[in-house]
Amino acid sequence: MVAKLLLANQTAPRAMLRQFGLAGQQHPTVGSRSLLDPAWLQRCTMAPDLAALIGARSFSALSPQWCRSLADDQTFRYCPTCLGQGYQSVLCQMSGLQRCPIHDEPLIAHCQACGAATPPYAVTVEAFEQPMVCCECNEHFAPIWRVEPGAGFTWSAVQEEGAYARLAGWVQGVDGLQVKWPDHLNWLxxxxxxxxxxxxxxxxxxxxxxxxxxxxxxxxxxVAVRVLDFINPPTIAPMNPPTGQQERAVEPAQGGRLARTSIYKSIRRHVRRIARMPGELQIPRDHGELVWSSDFALLMPRNARVNPVLHGLQTWRLRFEEHLNLEAPLRSLALRPALLDWPVEWQASDTAWGHFVYECLRLDIGMARALHRAIGPLDYGRPGDRAAWLELMGLWYHRFNPAARLTPDGLTAFRRPAGSGADITHLVAAESAVCAHDT
Structure with missing residues (x-):
């Protein structure tokens, strides 16, 4: 819309910035001029009707709550066929939308002529000095945008109907959900x-x-994402139990902890059996192929000969088992209270908790495999490799240190009402950015 306004009115971008009240900004950021969430347009007094029109067609108008969690303004994304007809939907800015809903073509954020990245999705001189023109090679993103002064326009009247309209309806539906997602910003x-x-x-x-x-x-x-749904159990304990019932009110919590400890033991036995792991899962006193730091409760592989499944399994144990010493014989099992009570913000069934435990294990093993690939020929035991090995582990140890992050990087959960007073917990397990973009 902004590009067409500039071309149709033969307006210089700096004149447009003055109309939008942006000319006085010396070092503007993309966010301060973003077309994804153009809240800054509310300050526009010279062209209020135009500002209102642009704001009404923005992504934030569809989803005020999740706009920044779904879409991006760092580059302009488009379908080549749509743009070749003079059209681009705001929904193309969704990072999760990979292909055009109309033409099934991959959405791109680069010039097809030279491969340079497109400008930001924002009102900037860089983007609109020559609208829809590559800043590197000066080629138009599509021939239809070669508008000569005084010539008519050939943009087709592509309407946001059909496939894009259905997707817009979905975005609005998601925004209307009463979602509680406490760790969304820290997730991944x-x-x-x-x-x-x-x-x-x-x-x-x-x-x-x-x-x-x-x-x-x-x-x-x-992104490889697994989502599991569980109906949350109702809260049955009274806020102020009558006299004489205080002691009985504690018993279900104790029984629940015993049940969850049994679930954890069962998962651990199953994995050890199918992976053919040693019974005690101890680290030999000479540390074998794993480097163990008792001060930080941290276990890292010394070279690529380490079985990543064993490394992931031991990392998982360090997350869950309290007072664990991998160099000593296995004693009575005690699980960390913070993980026994997962999720602490709301109640979850033992079945949901069991899946939470298993997804933690699966993600820890996946991260251990990614680190295994990154180690390459390095060996902690080889003096010439020691410095490079320590540097690499300095980049990776956050993902394997329970003190830095209680659960694996890719695990989260959100809750939403399901009607009739029930809530649903959605357990989300997604591969880390490191695993998805393997180094």
Missing amino acids: GDPRGGRALVQEHRRSATAAAFAHAVRAPRRLGD
């Missing part, structure tokens, strides 16, 4: 990936998770 925050890569990965996984909770008209997200 792998420190090794670049900030832009991690955020794009999270947005794609968020779309995939919501597409499970609310059926989407098409597949969303290119």
Whole structure:
């Protein structure tokens, strides 16, 4: 819309910035001029009707709550065929939307002539000095945008109907959900990936998770995501139990903890059996092929000969088992209270908790396999490799240190009402950005 306004009125971008009240900004950020969530347009007094029209057609108008969690403004994304007809939908900015719903073509964010990245999805001189023109090679993103002064326009009247309209309805439906997702911003925050890569990965996984909770008209997200649904048990304990019932009110909690400990033991026995692991799962005193730091409760592989399944399994045990010493014989099992009570924000059934435990194990093993690939020829026991090995582990240890993160990077859960007073917990397990973009 903004590009067409500039071309149709033969307006210079700096004049447009003055109309939008942006000319005085010396060092503007993309967010301060974003077309994804153009709240800044409310300050526009010279062209209020135009500002209101642009704001009404923005992504944030569809989803005020989840706009930034689903879509991005760092580059302009488009379908080549749509743009060749003079059209681009705001929904193309969704990181989880990989292909055009109309033409089934991959959405791209680069110039087809030279491969340079497109400008930000924002009102900037860079983007609109020559609208729909590559800033590197000066080629138009599509021939239809070669508008000569005084010539008529050939943009077709592509309407946001059909496939895009159904997707817009889904986005609005998701925004209307009463979702409680307390750790969404910390989820999939792998420190090794670049900030832009991690955020794009999270947005794609968020779309995939919501597409499970609310059926989407098409597949969303290119991240491997597993979503499991569980109906939350009702709260039956009274807020102020009568005299004489205080002691009985504690018994179900104790019984629940015993049941969850049994579930954990069962999962651990099953994995040890199918993986043919030693009975005690101890680390030999010479540390064998794993480097153990008792000070940090941290276990890392010394070389690529380490079985990543064993490493992932031991990392999982360090997360769950309290006072665990992998160098000593196995004693009575005590699980960390914070993980026994998962999720602490609301009640969950023992069945849901068992799946939570298993997904933690699966993600820990997946991360151990990614680290196994990254180690390559390095060996902690080889003096010449020691410095490079320590540097690599400095990048990876966050994902294997329970003190840094209680659960694996890719695990989260959100809750939403299901009607009739019941709530549903959606357990979401997504591969980390490191696993998805293997280094």
